[in-house]
Amino acid sequence: MNVHLDEDVFAELWTNAIAEGTTVAPHPHLQQCTECRLRFASFSSWLDELRTDAIADFDEVVPAERLAAQRSQILRRLETTERPARVIAFPKHPVESPRPLAVRRWIAGAAAAAFIVGLGLGQLLNLRDLSSGPSTFPADRMVDARGTSPGVVPALATIGNDEEDLAALEAASMPHYEALRAYDTFTPRAADFVTSSRAPR
Amino acid sequence: MAGSPGREADGIAASAVKALQAEGRLPEARERYAELVARHQRRATRIAFHYVRDSAEADEAVQDAFVKAYSHLSTFREELPFEVWFTRILINGCLDRIKARTRRERWMTSMPDGPGGERDFAERTPGYGPSPEAVLLSRERRRQVAEAIARLPDRQRSVFMLSHYEGCTSREVSAMTGLNESTVRVHLFRAIRKLRVLLGEDAGRAREK
Numbered sequence: 001m002n003v004h005l006d007e008d009v010f011a012e013l014w015t016n017a018i019a020e021g022t023t024v025a026p027h028p029h030l031q032q033c034t035e036c037r038l039r040f041a042s043f044s045s046w047l048d049e050l051r052t053d054a055i056a057d058f059d060e061v062v063p064a065e066r067l068a069a070q071r072s073q074i075l076r077r078l079e080t081t082e083r084p085a086r087v088i089a090f091p092k093h094p095v096e097s098p099r100p101l102a103v104r105r106w107i108a109g110a111a112a113a114a115f116i117v118g119l120g121l122g123q124l125l126n127l128r129d130l131s132s133g134p135s136t137f138p139a140d141r142m143v144d145a146r147g148t149s150p151g152v153v154p155a156l157a158t159i160g161n162d163e164e165d166l167a168a169l170e171a172a173s174m175p176h177y178e179a180l181r182a183y184d185t186f187t188p189r190a191a192d193f194v195t196s197s198r199a200p201r
Numbered sequence: 202m203a204g205s206p207g208r209e210a211d212g213i214a215a216s217a218v219k220a221l222q223a224e225g226r227l228p229e230a231r232e233r234y235a236e237l238v239a240r241h242q243r244r245a246t247r248i249a250f251h252y253v254r255d256s257a258e259a260d261e262a263v264q265d266a267f268v269k270a271y272s273h274l275s276t277f278r279e280e281l282p283f284e285v286w287f288t289r290i291l292i293n294g295c296l297d298r299i300k301a302r303t304r305r306e307r308w309m310t311s312m313p314d315g316p317g318g319e320r321d322f323a324e325r326t327p328g329y330g331p332s333p334e335a336v337l338l339s340r341e342r343r344r345q346v347a348e349a350i351a352r353l354p355d356r357q358r359s360v361f362m363l364s365h366y367e368g369c370t371s372r373e374v375s376a377m378t379g380l381n382e383s384t385v386r387v388h389l390f391r392a393i394r395k396l397r398v399l400l401g402e403d404a405g406r407a408r409e410k
Contacts, residue, residue, distance in 0.1 A: 019371035
């Protein structure tokens, strides 16, 4: 009985041929059986078509011009990789190069000395001002011992005692709106506390 | 690819570039390397395209691989063919890109094919010679083939592509992919068988229509 070769055998023959990079080894059955030989030829042409189609598909998507552009891009990139990395100046405008360490030390020392001399001179001049003659400071800008300036708050300066002060402050803080007056009456006043603390128990 | 006449020339060019780099004669090294680029660029782009299935990304992957190979040429050993060494760099780059894309796609919704897409470009390309019907049929067949290949498991697809499309031997594919040589053969056999089934199904469906 003549058993025909199945496609697995064809695939195996092709696998071996492709894997070895050679032509398909002749199979004894193929030399005898015309039907199998035809089927194998059809199988082989199918495999060849696959390759042709794949390459045609590629050629359609990646034409020669695109490959040329790719090649020039590769060469440009190679050139760039060999160039030393570009250093971007930051800040953009060049900064003066720092002075040598000795100069910087001298500058720091001179600044410190000038500061100390300035302080000393300031103290000396101030003492001299205090010791010499009457003050030239204008009288209306002077503040009395209670911390009030007669020119600024004359009304408060004339108040004689604390209770009067408190009363004056409360009067000043009275709400100007009629609607808030009612709330204000509920609020205890400082003067009330002072009075209640002084009242005999 | 096995025993190709360019292989020896590749080895000589790669060694020359390496020597020029070592001597600091960089413009000459670049000029010599351009020969290698010209010789392998097409094949490299085809491999990258079959991996990433996007021409722009394939373009970037190829550029990166050539630049990387140039800067690491000192690690290239002459006993291995340049194209095998380079293809390994390229494949690793493509796999990294696929991984990155998968991660990206997890967070992004896909856009429908718009103007400027791969298919649109192919459709805009004018045909020469064959009739519109033949072009249409051929395109349809190619689409089916591309779909069938895309349905193959990753390793089978890589092995099939490198072996059948690029003509690499199982030993070379093994060096490029890091797979065992016998595993390469098994993947190749399975890929052929599966493609036969997938394309047979497609052909059957087309006939039914």
